[in-house]
Amino acid sequence: MTVPPLHHPCWQRLADGALSRLKTQHLGTQLLIKRIQRSPDPAATKTGEIHAYFARWERALPNEIQQLTTL
């Protein structure tokens, strides 16, 4: 499973709150989710941040990446 491209609509959904439904036990991902929840940044900024995170850790997070387009 590869990370969807930045123009995929999943990133907007994730930035709008769907990221909170991701099932993960990965510490960095859990802390990122909380950071995004608490962040006052605009959705466009969050979208880029979430995409950059999963692109960076693609190899380590196959279970999480599999969920991204389903949330």
Place this chain on the structure above:
Amino acid sequence: MNELITVDAAAELIRRGVPLSLAGPESALDQLPVGNWIGGTIPYFMVAGGGAVVTEGKVFATDLSRIGEVRIACYGPDELAGIVAHAPDNGFSLTIIPAGGQAHRRFAADAASDRDAFLKPTVGWIAGVHLSDLGRAVPKVYDGRTATKHGDRAVVAYVSLPAAKMASLEIVNLFEPDGGDVLHFAETSFHVRDCEVNGRRVDFAQYLRSRGLEHGKLPLVGDFAGAHINVSLQSIDDAKGVVDLYAPVFPGVDYHFAKPVADYAAAFRARLAALDPKGVVMGCNCILNFVFGELEGKAIGGVQGPVTFGEIAYQLLNQTLVMIRVH
């Protein structure tokens, strides 16, 4: 190498150019020569034989050369954004910060707000002193490039990994939320006057006393998207009417108090025995676990390392065991 060694042995490694992360008493770290190392004061350690206290003559040394390429940096309290900004694209930033200063407070409040914090992991610990020296001695960190010590700066060993490797930060937290009252805090702060308990504003110190929690053995457990992140109680300052904490609480996070842990050593042994040890290169545990869990002389397994005044895994943690795994 990830073990207690003599000061002479550490000095010899430094002279040979081996990059090291060191933890030990100030009297030992003061003797070390200029070289490619960082260090922090602490006399407490978890080693194979159990919890140990070392007051002179030895340091805990982690040889970083076997992990990756190492570059040393040092940042003042106003420069902490540099920790992540200058981090390698693939690796981790092993960071030591002395307890009690601006650098400690600012890192605790701001680290997780950095947009790159989760792309370039920061891991490490908070330097401390012997508990009998609290209030008299000042925790220090050391920049080995000049063999100088600092009471309010962060030292960093940037460890770059080969492209085929990656680092992950893992924690072992014995504490589970008690499932009772839900606490919310309005501000990011180490000092709390009041908070909301189940939606009702209360005086936090009075609340602690009403529940018999003023002993401070049980931390607050924050729910960070399922990760349990502790905030430990330091003391109640009745003169100021605030509760002092060892890490800040954050708004927008649900907190519970923790359930008691009956036997810390047994609980750690069980949790660590269930973990795959492959690739774990270093770790640290919390002084409050060492004290409240009476871990001196008790072996718990897992990776050896310093017992610290705070742990870092992306952000400041309390009463938590932190590990770095390279895989």
